[in-house]
Every structure is written in C-alpha cells, then in structure tokens.
Amino acid sequence: MKKLAILICLSVVLTNCKKDKELELEEVTVEVAEPEVKEFGFNLNDFVVKKDTIRKGDSFGEILERNQIGYPKIFQIAEKAKDSFDISRQLQVGKPYTLLCSKDSLEQARCFIYQPNLEEYVVINFEDSIHAYTSRKPIKYVEKVATGVIEKGSGISVLMEKKGLSQKLAFKMADEIYAWTIDFRRLQEGDKFKVIYTDKYIDDSVYTGIHDIKAVYFEHKNEPFYAFEFETDSVKGIRDYFNEEAKNLRRAFLKAPVQFSRISSRYNLKRRIAYYGYKVRPHKGTDFAAPVGTPILATANGTVTESTRRGGNGKYVKIRHNATYSTQYLHMSRRAVKRGDYVKQGDVIGYVGMTGNTGGPHVCYRFWKNGRQVDPFKQKLPEAEPISDSLKARYLEFIKPIKTRLDSISFPDQPTITDNPDDNIIL
Structure with a gap:
C-alpha cells in the first residue's frame, strides 16, 4: 500500500x-491500493523487474554476476537447478528472460525466469531456498466462425487477405483438408465456404494463431463438400478429416512436401546433364523449388529412421511409413526432427536449403516402394485408413450437433442463425 x-x-x-x-x-x-501486476506466478510490484534476451556469449553465471550474485552462490544455484533445467546448456540466443531483483539500492537478483517459447517458462528461484521448476502460461481457445465467397478473378488467399483472416485457414483447407477433393488453384466465382475454427491466445492477450479447424462446408461448382475433424487415435494424437458419411477426405500421402511450390525437376532415370558430358545421370527424386527456409512437411504419418547429413544429399530426413513405403527429403538448411520421432502427415520436419550437391534452393523428394525408388506420381497410392467400424457410429453421433450448427450459418448478405455469440465473423 x-x-x-x-x-x-x-x-x-x-x-x-x-x-x-x-x-x-x-x-x-x-x-x-497499488494494483497487482502478476506474471509467472509473482506479484511484480514486489521486485525490481529487469527483462532482456539471451545475447551471444551470455551465460547464466555472467547474467547473475551482473546483477550482484557472486560465483559461489551461482555455482550452488546451478547445481541445485540442473535436475530440473540445465542452465549451462539450454539457454538459447534471442530467447527472453526476466530477473526479479530486490527493491533496494543493490537490486540483487532473487529469481531468474527463462522463456524457451511463448507458452513455457522456467523459474529458478533463489530468494530464500533454491528451487527450480517449469510451468506454462494460461492458454485460452476462442472458437470463431468465418464465411466467404470467391470473387471473379480472385482466389482463396486473396479473399483471406482482403478480409483480414489468417492465411493458415487457406493453407489448411487447400493443402490438408481438401487437398484431394478440390483444386484450390481452379476455384470459380461463386464458390463459397463456412468454417468453424479455434484461435489460440496466451495470457488472454497474446494471439498465437489458429489452433485448429473444427468443421468446414465448401461449395465448389455447386457441389457441397463437408469436412469434420475427428480423433482416430488418442494415444498418438492422430486426427483426420471425414465427410458427413464418415469417408476420409485424405489420401495416405500429400502430393508435395512443400506448400504452393513448383516442380523444377522430375523423376527421370534417363536424364542427361551437360556438366557431366551429357552422360546418363539418373534422377531418382522429384525436385520442388522453394525459397530457403520454407517448411518441409512429412507427406504421410511415419517414424523417422534417419536425420543426418551425408555427402551430396546434404542435410536430410528419411521416414518409414509402413512395411511398403518410405520417403526422403534432401538438401535441408535445418532439420526439425530426430531419429525415432513419430511424425504425422503435414508436420514440419525441416526447412528448404542448399546443402549437399544442389544448384539452387529446393527439396529433393524421394519415394521408396518395397525398397526401390520410384516416381510417386506414377504410383497408385493407397487411400488413407478408413474410420473403423467401432468408431463410425461414434463419429456420426459426434458430428450431428456440429453439422446442425454449420448448416445454420448463413453466407454473406444473410443474417447468421446461431445461438453462439462468438460466431461473429461473417465476411
């Protein structure tokens, strides 16, 4: 007070x-009364608060020494905290940290808080006794609704930009939900959609993007296409999109490992290259040109069998999908998964680069069938796994209220018939 x-x-x-x-x-x-300012579980009014980011050459010890903590105490703190968080190895340049310091002339550090990402934070508290723990900021999910109609000479991305919506809505609908049923490069004037999706916020105020899409109705060439998200494997967290009849909208493999890319070189066993004197140099992959740093996606569910760097392949990842199929992704600038990881279709496994033998930024996508490299575009690839009979009845019951709600949402220039006050984004 x-x-x-x-x-x-x-x-x-x-x-x-x-x-x-x-x-x-x-x-x-x-x-x-001075209003409380709470963050990380502390009343910040009780401290002198210093916020900064980890800089090149910074160490935990140097940060504390700059804030009136001696090295004997620093060593003691580090030893007691290492079981919860190895501060000597896990601090990353550019990540934010907060120091809570005493409110006196010394401003001696009392607590160190490190944020490895937007959601998590690590607390190393040494105000009285020394203890360390990891916690998460409160997450809030807000369900929203949006509708839109494709205009002449326009497309889904232009519509999203014009209306101030996230492009992730367009990407998910085009490359994940309807990748095998609607060609989003050939949408027509009058095609329309309505979508129920969830936005994610941290601390009630920090918007982190779209969390998921719950349901979509897309009308293309006057034909309706429903899509409902449903969890088919709670252990592995696998979710798929099915239509109103419980048919899977996906195929087992995505068409491409990068979004909105172009094929710069196809699978060709008789390829001849001038640089090598026009000798036959088989190309057993398909090259997708994309800027450096473009996310590379797993084209199907599977387990990472290799994540390394080797010779002309550069940095690459290889995934075994089942006993028949494997895929490989070459020339990455950075890998995002390690051997043994289980990945789902559409997960980011690395980023486009120019490592190994390459004349420009691209990902070389290689495809194995029964241990032999083949052209994926000439294969009759399997459908995605259908929903099991035991789950089908549960699924149909699950989507009933969602479909009713989706059908009640009107398109632009019509009032929305819904009981949910959050359904307020009509474009």
Missing part, C-alpha cells in the same frame, strides 16, 4: 455582517 498525501486547501471566506471566519488548511492522508 502506498500513502498518498492529499493537501486540501480550503480557503473559504464567509462574509458575515458581524465577523469573518476563515477555515484552516487541513492535511488528509488517504491510503490507495
């Missing part, structure tokens, strides 16, 4: 026919 001294000056002169009376000055003290 802070004391606020308010000097109230009352200099009121009352005129009376018999005598004048002047009120004396009076000092009144009023106590005003």
Whole structure:
C-alpha cells in the first residue's frame, strides 16, 4: 500500500455582517491500493523487474554476476537447478528472460525466469531456498466462425487477405483438408465456404494463431463438400478429416512436401546433364523449388529412421511409413526432427536449403516402394485408413450437433442463425 498525501486547501471566506471566519488548511492522508501486476506466478510490484534476451556469449553465471550474485552462490544455484533445467546448456540466443531483483539500492537478483517459447517458462528461484521448476502460461481457445465467397478473378488467399483472416485457414483447407477433393488453384466465382475454427491466445492477450479447424462446408461448382475433424487415435494424437458419411477426405500421402511450390525437376532415370558430358545421370527424386527456409512437411504419418547429413544429399530426413513405403527429403538448411520421432502427415520436419550437391534452393523428394525408388506420381497410392467400424457410429453421433450448427450459418448478405455469440465473423 502506498500513502498518498492529499493537501486540501480550503480557503473559504464567509462574509458575515458581524465577523469573518476563515477555515484552516487541513492535511488528509488517504491510503490507495497499488494494483497487482502478476506474471509467472509473482506479484511484480514486489521486485525490481529487469527483462532482456539471451545475447551471444551470455551465460547464466555472467547474467547473475551482473546483477550482484557472486560465483559461489551461482555455482550452488546451478547445481541445485540442473535436475530440473540445465542452465549451462539450454539457454538459447534471442530467447527472453526476466530477473526479479530486490527493491533496494543493490537490486540483487532473487529469481531468474527463462522463456524457451511463448507458452513455457522456467523459474529458478533463489530468494530464500533454491528451487527450480517449469510451468506454462494460461492458454485460452476462442472458437470463431468465418464465411466467404470467391470473387471473379480472385482466389482463396486473396479473399483471406482482403478480409483480414489468417492465411493458415487457406493453407489448411487447400493443402490438408481438401487437398484431394478440390483444386484450390481452379476455384470459380461463386464458390463459397463456412468454417468453424479455434484461435489460440496466451495470457488472454497474446494471439498465437489458429489452433485448429473444427468443421468446414465448401461449395465448389455447386457441389457441397463437408469436412469434420475427428480423433482416430488418442494415444498418438492422430486426427483426420471425414465427410458427413464418415469417408476420409485424405489420401495416405500429400502430393508435395512443400506448400504452393513448383516442380523444377522430375523423376527421370534417363536424364542427361551437360556438366557431366551429357552422360546418363539418373534422377531418382522429384525436385520442388522453394525459397530457403520454407517448411518441409512429412507427406504421410511415419517414424523417422534417419536425420543426418551425408555427402551430396546434404542435410536430410528419411521416414518409414509402413512395411511398403518410405520417403526422403534432401538438401535441408535445418532439420526439425530426430531419429525415432513419430511424425504425422503435414508436420514440419525441416526447412528448404542448399546443402549437399544442389544448384539452387529446393527439396529433393524421394519415394521408396518395397525398397526401390520410384516416381510417386506414377504410383497408385493407397487411400488413407478408413474410420473403423467401432468408431463410425461414434463419429456420426459426434458430428450431428456440429453439422446442425454449420448448416445454420448463413453466407454473406444473410443474417447468421446461431445461438453462439462468438460466431461473429461473417465476411
């Protein structure tokens, strides 16, 4: 509590026919509560708060030494905290940290808080005893609805930009949900959609993007296409999109490992290259040109069998999908998975680069069938796994209220018929 001294000056002169009376000055003290500022589970008003980011050459010890902590104490803190968080190895340049310091002339550090990502934070508290723990900021999911109609000479991405919606909505609908049923490069004037999706917020205020898409209705060439998200494997967290009849909208493999890319070189066992004197140099992969840093996606569910760097392949990842199929992704600038990881279709496994033998930024996509490299575009690839009979009845019951709600949403220039006040984004 802070004391606020308010000097109230009352200099009121009352005129009376018999005598004048002047009120004396009076000092009144009023106590005003300072509002709490809470973050990471602490009231920040109790400390001097110093926020910064890890810089090149910074170490935990150097940061604490700059804030009035001696090395014997630093060593003791590091030793007791290492079972929860190895501060000597896990601090990354560019990541934010917060120091809570004493409110005196020394401003001695009392607590170190490190944020490896937007959601998680690591607390190393040494104000009294030394203890360390990892926690998460509160997450809020807000369900929203959007509709749109394709205009002449336009496309889905242009529509999203025009209406201020995330391009992730377009990407997910085009490359994940309807990748095998609608060609989004050939949408027509009058095609329309309505989508129920969830936005994600951290600490109620930091928007981190679209969390997921719950349901979509897309009308293409006057033909309706429904899509409902449903979890088919709770252990592995596998979710797929099915239509109103419980048919899977996906195929086992995505068409390409990068979004909105172009094929710069196809699978060709008789390829001849001038640089090598026009000798036959078979190309057993398909090259997808894309800028350096473009995310590379796993084209199907599977287990990472290799994640390394070798010769002309550069940095690459190889995934075994089942006993029949494997895929490989070459020339990465950076790999995002390690051997043994289980990945789902559409997961980011690395980023486009120019490592190994390559004349420009691209990913060389290689495809194995029964241990032999083949052209994926000439294979009759399997359908995605259908929903099991045991789950089908549950799925159909699950989508009933969602479909009813989706059908009640009107397109632009019509009022929306819905009981949910959050369904408020009609484009």
